[in-house]
Amino acid sequence: MNQKKKKKSSDKQRKKSTIKEKVSGKMSKKPDKKGKVMDQISREPEKEDKVSLGRRDILKALATIPVFGPFLYAFLKKKISDDFKKKEILAELGISRKAPAVLPKTILKKSKELVRLGIIGFGVRGEDLVRGAGYAHPDWIEKKKKQAKENKLDKGLETFLNQEDLNVVLSGVCDVFDVRAERGIAASLNDVRPGGGSGLLKGAKRYIHYQDLIQSNDVDAVIIATPDHWHAQMTIDAVNAGKHVYCEKCMTRTVDETFKISEAVKNSGKVFQLGHQGRQQESYIKAKQIAEKNILGKITLVETTTNRNSPQGAWVYDIHEEGSPETIDWEQFQGPAPHKVPFSLERFFRWRCWFDYGTGLSGDLLSHEYDAANQILELGIPKSVVASGGIFFFKDGRDVPDVFQAVYEYRDRDLTLVYSATLANGRHRGKIFMGHDASMEVGSSLTVTADWESTRYKEKIMNKIINTSLPLFTYQPGLKGIDTVTSATERYFATRGLMYTMRGGRPVNTTHLHIKEWLDCIRNGGQPSCNIDRGFEEAITCHMATISYLEGRKVEWDSVNKKIV
Amino acid sequence: MLKKTLFYLALYPTRLPNYTTTQLTALIVLRVLIGWHFLYEGIVKVLNPYWSSAGFLIEAKGIFSGLATSIVASPEALRIVDFLNMWGLIAIGLGLIAGCLTRIASVSGIALLFFYYVFNPPFIGYTYSTPVEGSYIIVNKNLIEMCALFVLTIFPTGTIIGLDRLIFVKKKPE
Numbered sequence: 001m002n003q004k005k006k007k008k009s010s011d012k013q014r015k016k017s018t019i020k021e022k023v024s025g026k027m028s029k030k031p032d033k034k035g036k037v038m039d040q041i042s043r044e045p046e047k048e049d050k051v052s053l054g055r056r057d058i059l060k061a062l063a064t065i066p067v068f069g070p071f072l073y074a075f076l077k078k079k080i081s082d083d084f085k086k087k088e089i090l091a092e093l094g095i096s097r098k099a100p101a102v103l104p105k106t107i108l109k110k111s112k113e114l115v116r117l118g119i120i121g122f123g124v125r126g127e128d129l130v131r132g133a134g135y136a137h138p139d140w141i142e143k144k145k146k147q148a149k150e151n152k153l154d155k156g157l158e159t160f161l162n163q164e165d166l167n168v169v170l171s172g173v174c175d176v177f178d179v180r181a182e183r184g185i186a187a188s189l190n191d192v193r194p195g196g197g198s199g200l201l202k203g204a205k206r207y208i209h210y211q212d213l214i215q216s217n218d219v220d221a222v223i224i225a226t227p228d229h230w231h232a233q234m235t236i237d238a239v240n241a242g243k244h245v246y247c248e249k250c251m252t253r254t255v256d257e258t259f260k261i262s263e264a265v266k267n268s269g270k271v272f273q274l275g276h277q278g279r280q281q282e283s284y285i286k287a288k289q290i291a292e293k294n295i296l297g298k299i300t301l302v303e304t305t306t307n308r309n310s311p312q313g314a315w316v317y318d319i320h321e322e323g324s325p326e327t328i329d330w331e332q333f334q335g336p337a338p339h340k341v342p343f344s345l346e347r348f349f350r351w352r353c354w355f356d357y358g359t360g361l362s363g364d365l366l367s368h369e370y371d372a373a374n375q376i377l378e379l380g381i382p383k384s385v386v387a388s389g390g391i392f393f394f395k396d397g398r399d400v401p402d403v404f405q406a407v408y409e410y411r412d413r414d415l416t417l418v419y420s421a422t423l424a425n426g427r428h429r430g431k432i433f434m435g436h437d438a439s440m441e442v443g444s445s446l447t448v449t450a451d452w453e454s455t456r457y458k459e460k461i462m463n464k465i466i467n468t469s470l471p472l473f474t475y476q477p478g479l480k481g482i483d484t485v486t487s488a489t490e491r492y493f494a495t496r497g498l499m500y501t502m503r504g505g506r507p508v509n510t511t512h513l514h515i516k517e518w519l520d521c522i523r524n525g526g527q528p529s530c531n532i533d534r535g536f537e538e539a540i541t542c543h544m545a546t547i548s549y550l551e552g553r554k555v556e557w558d559s560v561n562k563k564i565v
Numbered sequence: 566m567l568k569k570t571l572f573y574l575a576l577y578p579t580r581l582p583n584y585t586t587t588q589l590t591a592l593i594v595l596r597v598l599i600g601w602h603f604l605y606e607g608i609v610k611v612l613n614p615y616w617s618s619a620g621f622l623i624e625a626k627g628i629f630s631g632l633a634t635s636i637v638a639s640p641e642a643l644r645i646v647d648f649l650n651m652w653g654l655i656a657i658g659l660g661l662i663a664g665c666l667t668r669i670a671s672v673s674g675i676a677l678l679f680f681y682y683v684f685n686p687p688f689i690g691y692t693y694s695t696p697v698e699g700s701y702i703i704v705n706k707n708l709i710e711m712c713a714l715f716v717l718t719i720f721p722t723g724t725i726i727g728l729d730r731l732i733f734v735k736k737k738p739e
C-alpha cells in the first residue's frame with residue numbers, strides 16, 4: 001500500500017516536473033526583449049501536430065468535472081422543491097402570477113370626437129387633473145426638466161409626454177384667484193404635451209363666474225377641483241346644463257348635498273366620475289381579485305391609516321404673495337359656506353383647515369382609504385361609526401382635527417373598518433386586510449402573508465410548504481408579477497410604494513387613467529369606476545364619521561329609510 | 566491569432582509552479598468552491614424572469630452612484646448590464662470549476678466582484694436599505710472573494726488540473 005502510494009506520488013512528481021520543464025523551459029529561454037518571449041509563446045501552439053496527450057493528462061484535465069454532478073443534483077433538487085412549493089401554493093390559491101386584466105368600463109370605439117373641457121378651480125389639484133388630461137403649465141415642464149437633469153430616475157416629464165393623447169382641448173378656465181386663472185390659460189396654450197407640436201392650440205377662455213363656464217357652448221365636460229363646499233352645487237348646475245362632470249373628492253360637504261347631487265346626476269344621464277384615482281391602481285385591482293378568491297379567509301378587520309408629518313401635509317399651504325382682496329373673488333369663494341367671514345388669506349389658501357369649506361381628515365384622506373377598501377371589498381355604507389380625535393398638534397386656529405380615528409361596523413359582513421390618522425407623525429402603517437387565513441397589505445404593491453394559525457393553510461404550514469414568516473406571495477405592478485417563496489430582499493421591495501401605477505409594464509399616472517376612463521364613457525357610454533353610486537357611499541360614510549366626531553356619539557345608517565340616525 | 570492571445574492571457578508570465586499535493590489540493594478546492602458560487606448565482610438569475618440588477622444599482626453609494634443611476638434610468642443599459650452579469654457569472658463559474666481558461670475566468674471574476682464592491686461599498690457613513698446577512702466595515706465578502714480570486718490568478722492550477730491542460734500544455738511523444 002505504502003509502496004503504491006510512493007509510486008503514485010513519484011509518478012505525480014515526474015509528471016509535474018515534465019510539465020514544469022516544458023513550460024518553464026520555454027520561459028527560461030527568456031530573452032532580454034519582451035518581443036522575443038512573445039515569439040516563443042506564439043510559436044508554441046504550432047507544435048501541436050507533433051505532440052500527443054497521455055491518458056493521465058486527460059484524467060487530470062477532467063479531474064474537476066465530476067463536481068458538476070453534485071452541483072446539478074443540488075440545483076435540480078432545490079429547483080424541484082421550490083417549483084413544487086410555488087405550484088402547490090398557486091394551485092391552492094387559484095390566482096395567476098400575471099398583472100390583472102384591466103377591463104375598460106366601456107366599449108372602446110376607434111373614432112373619438114374632440115371633447116372640450118372646462119376646469120373650475122385651477123389650484124394644485126386642478127393643475128394635476130388638467131395635466132392628466134394632457135395639458136401642463138410651462139413652469140411644470142421646466143421644473144420637471146430640471147429635476148430629470150438632476151436625477152435621471154425622475155421620469156415625471158417622460159411619463160407625462162408618453163401619456164395617451166386624449167383628444168381634448170382645455171377651452172374654459174374658472175378660478176376666483178386671478179393668478180391661478182392665468183396659469184390655467186397658460187397651460188391650455190402649452191403645446192409641450194402628449195401628441196403636441198401642432199401649434200394650433202387656441203387656448204382657454206377665462207370665465208369669471210363658474211355659471212358662465214357651465215352655460216358656455218364651448219364646453220362639453222367640466223372638471224371640478226374647487227374646495228368641497230362648492231362640489232355639490234357646481235356638479236348639480238353642470239349636469240343640469242348638460243355637461244359631464246369629473247369632481248374631486250370628497251364628493252360633498254354635507255349629507256343633505258349628497259342626496260341632492262346623487263339625484264341630479266342620476267336624472268341627468270350625464271357621465272359622472274369622482275376623483276378617486278386609486279381605482280386605477282393595478283395593485284388595488286389585484287387585491288380585489290385576491291379578496292374575491294377568498295385567499296384571506298373570513299376578513300373581520302380592515303385597518304387603514306394616514307400618517308403625515310409636515311405643515312404641507314397638514315394643509316398649511318403657502319400663501320401666494322399676490323393673494324389679496326383685489327386678486328381674489330372672496331364672495332364667490334365663500335358661496336355656500338355656512339359661515340360668512342371677512343376676507344382671509346389663510347382661509348382661502350388653507351381652506352381644508354375649516355369645516356366651512358371641507359371636512360378635514362374625513363373628506364380629504366379617509367375618503368381615499370375608504371374608497372380603496374370599498375373598491376377591494378365592495379363594502380358599501382357601514383351600519384354604524386364611532387369617531388374621535390382632536391386638534392392636538394396644529395393649534396393654528398383651525399377647527400378640523402389633526403388626529404382622527406373612526407371605527408365602522410359592517411354587521412352584515414361581520415367586519416370592522418378602522419381608520420386611524422395623525423398629521424404629526426410620519427410612520428408608515430399601510431392598509432391591511434386581516435382574514436382568518438392570511439393578511440394582505442395593499443399599497444402600490446401588495447403582500448399576502450399566511451396566518452400561522454390559519455385553518456385553510458394548516459397542512460401546508462405543517463409540511464413547510466408555506467412559511468408564515470415570509471409572504472405567501474408579493475405582487476409589484478410592472479416589476480415582478482406575483483412571486484411566491486420570496487426572499488427577504490424581495491419582501492423589502494414589496495413594501496415600498498411606487499409613484500405611478502403600471503399598464504403593460506409601463507408607468508402611467510393614475511390620475512390620467514381616471515380622467516381617460518371618464519372621457520371613454522362620455523364618448524362611448526357606460527359608467528366609470530367611481531360613479532355617482534360609489535360617490536354616494538363615499539360621501540355618506542365620511543360624513544357619518546364627521547357627525548360622530550362633532551356630536552360625540554355613535555352614528556348609524558338606516559339603510560331602509562336611507563338616512564343617518 | 567486567437568490561440569496566441571488566449572495562450573498569452575492564460576499563462577504569461579507565470580511559470581508553472583511546483584506545488585506540493587496539499588498546496589495543489591487547497592488551491593483547487595478554493596477554485597471549485599468559488600466557481601460553484603458564481604455558477605449558482607448566475608443560474609438563479611437566468612431562471613428568474615423578474616430578476617434585475619436595478620434594485621442593487623439603485624442603492625449604489627460613493628463615486629459610482631451616478632453611473633449606477635444612469636444605468637437604471639436607461640432600460641437598454643439595464644438590459645445589457647443584466648445580461649452581462651447573468652451570463653458572466655455562469656461563464657466564470659463554469660471556467661473556474663472546469664479549469665477552462667482559468668486565468669481569464671479569475672480575472673473576470675475579480676472585475677465583476679470589484680464592481681459589486683465599489684457600487685455598494687461597506688464604508689463608514691453608508692447605509693443600505695437592502696438587508697444583508699452579516700456585519701461589515703470596509704471588508705465584506707465581495708472583497709474577500711475578490712482577493713481569493715487574485716490568489717488563484719497568481720497561483721494558477723488550470724494547466725495542472727483542468728481543461729487548460731488540454732488547451733495549453735502539450736506533451737512531447739514519449
